[in-house]
Amino acid sequence: MLAAQATDFPRWFQDVIAKAELAENGPVRGTMVVRPYGYAIWELLQEAMNRRIKATGAANAYFPLLIPESYLQREAEHVEGFSPELAVVTHAGGKQLEEPAVIRPTSETVIGEYMAKWIQSYRDLPLLLNQWANVVRWELRPRLFLRTTEFLWQEGHTAHGSAEDARAYATKILYDVYRAVMVDVLAIPVVAGRKTRRERFAGAVNTMTLEAMMRDGKALQMGTSHELGQNFARAFDIGYLSREGQRELAWTTSWGSSTRMVGGLIMAHGDDDGLRVPPAVAPIQVVVLAVKDEAIGAARTIAGELTAAGLRVSVDDRADQPFGRRAVNWELKGVPVRIEIGPRDLAAGAATVVRRLRSAKSAVALSELTPTVVDALEADQAHLLAEATARQESRIADVATVGEAIEAAASGWARLPYDVIGEDGEDRLGESGITVRCLQRPDGSLPVEDDESGLTAYVGRSY
């Protein structure tokens, strides 16, 4: 049904997206239709992310989709980085526009323009904004969820009164928001580090990243947080009157996470039978499957009890369709717990509980069903994280040379001193389609300042 992961991982990824009805290609090249099941995962993820973003003090706002072309040009590195990917509106309302408008590829420029208006004095700092939006970046090799011409994301943009405050906030977003969601909600372990100079966001002075290992050993960048220094403040004149009455330039940050995380969820947890969705973001945590018509009433009663216990539950009452096909379909969709109820179960006052992560079925008394399911969901959330963590650890090889790193990257990641690599080594890795995913200090913490010696590099192939 699905291609096997070991045989053809990219094909497996495509298959599972299509068969679990997560998404499909849109009519304009590289765009994506997110189907209800895929969108429901995104909504739960979004809610978890949004709550944590607000807890840091940021407020949501909304800035326009269309940005005057001239805005992009104000920050030199930024325009250079994004120019090749822009979609441009030249005509509107039946006329040619005087100045073409680009569809936002990201919103530093337009938000910078408004921050400059809104910030007058040190009292207005920090200004902490976030928006949930669609962005468009024309992709040469589009891939559903991972690299689509249009994608959904949140982008945070903040302004601060000092470099230290900006750094502390960007770091807080990386750890307390992004890593927390990825680990606690998506059950995906991540390595936190900073990007090398060449991998930085266009216009940033420092890019921090979270890298996750997929089941094929490749890395996926799951979220990034950037210190923009005073680059955008200078370009858009984001200044403020300090406590001492001096006019100063602000320090800004930006940070983003997108529908790409859904791609990460698929590739970090899915197996040859399909998706395995962590209970925390499972649109359907429990499906109650009536084996025969006469069990439909009982299935609904059970579903009602589980729903009342706060779970997300669906009833499969298609008793006229082959049982096996229905069961396989729910496995494909990665629903954590399936409860099968047939006449025999009913007679015994029990139901059959099948968990997506285990192969054994078990009979559970109806009176024990709710606590059993609640425990199972909690255990399975932890199990997925433990499994992914063990796999990631086992596939990171400590090596000493660039050559060994290239070898190790065939099946996982390599870890080695960044001093061994250097700019030349990055070129050599690049020739083999491998990049430095991130840099850490020896104790695993984020490097500070521009000092890049004595750092550990994580190296691998990536999406």
Added chain:
Amino acid sequence: MLAAQATDFPRWFQDVIAKAELAENGPVRGTMVVRPYGYAIWELLQEAMNRRIKATGAANAYFPLLIPESYLQREAEHVEGFSPELAVVTHAGGKQLEEPAVIRPTSETVIGEYMAKWIQSYRDLPLLLNQWANVVRWELRPRLFLRTTEFLWQEGHTAHGSAEDARAYATKILYDVYRAVMVDVLAIPVVAGRKTRRERFAGAVNTMTLEAMMRDGKALQMGTSHELGQNFARAFDIGYLSREGQRELAWTTSWGSSTRMVGGLIMAHGDDDGLRVPPAVAPIQVVVLAVKDEAIGAARTIAGELTAAGLRVSVDDRADQPFGRRAVNWELKGVPVRIEIGPRDLAAGAATVVRRLRSAKSAVALSELTPTVVDALEADQAHLLAEATARQESRIADVATVGEAIEAAASGWARLPYDVIGEDGEDRLGESGITVRCLQRPDGSLPVEDDESGLTAYVGRSY
């Protein structure tokens, strides 16, 4: 500070949007920046709407922003209606596109294309989809919240096995979702009816609408629900195999509500002192204002208690700024309840409670604060609805001729038999900038079928 409503309502509207920090103009003509306070109102409104939409059985999904130009052309009335408003992407990724892509003005066409793929048999019906998205319609006379080139909305799209089922669902959305949110959440009374033929959505066979009266007597269309008949099913080949094994065309609907509702909230409730936000969508339901520095601790304690009771609370601890200016600012923002706490209040074990809807202040014992505030919010929500309902009723004049209707529309709406108006009368009204807002049967219910005789027309100026 603000223009007076009676003197210059449009200017008052602009002023209140700017001074309450709800929104401002974007850099591309007609676009809008929604600032955090305005966006927070939208989020609460969105949440209330989303919950009710899901309760009807619809699922959220996401379809692409960019639509091939050729899709728009498949439904003749649709393309005619939307062509003048389209924004067109002609270049992307550094190249001219083979086929230009339009930015969605609405998504019937692209969703129709996918419905055709997803629907095979009667078992797949009804298919109930909704999406929260941005759309772009190039506006000649843009106005914040009411008519912006880009706006945020939800658009629902459904397919059914019969005209009756489609009609029943479109009607359910109008009443159980839209009217429920407008009345119960926004505290805005609405008149439900159908649009005349000329006011129909481009491509619809029937457009149902909810019309609200603003404080200047003009009408605002707050939400519409369309029966599309088989027009889009024919254009996009949305067919299914019936229970009897026949291939049939589906019947589709679409329905939308947007950030325009925030404009409605401002104009239905605001007064010369600023906004008056219904408690149900107030981002800040209660502000606790520390009059002096020494009251800041107490203000925080009170805020903590109110937050624990489930209220949305903010503390104003800017004790170094003039008290009067702070109080006026919270009135401007329409925060329903303001609690002032100063040294004298503290000594008396009380706080001063000021409600946005009343002029009197009252001293309330600290121990009574939470229940007092909870009651006040509930009463004020009801009060706003009652006030708006009374105003609307008092400003609808029952008239007998088109001439009288034109006269009545100078200060409110006119109600008269549609048979008196006819197509000619609609032309005459149009010359005075007046339209038939909607038609009802004499008992206030929605007209059925195409029969348009014996109906009551609501006539007025509109936004």
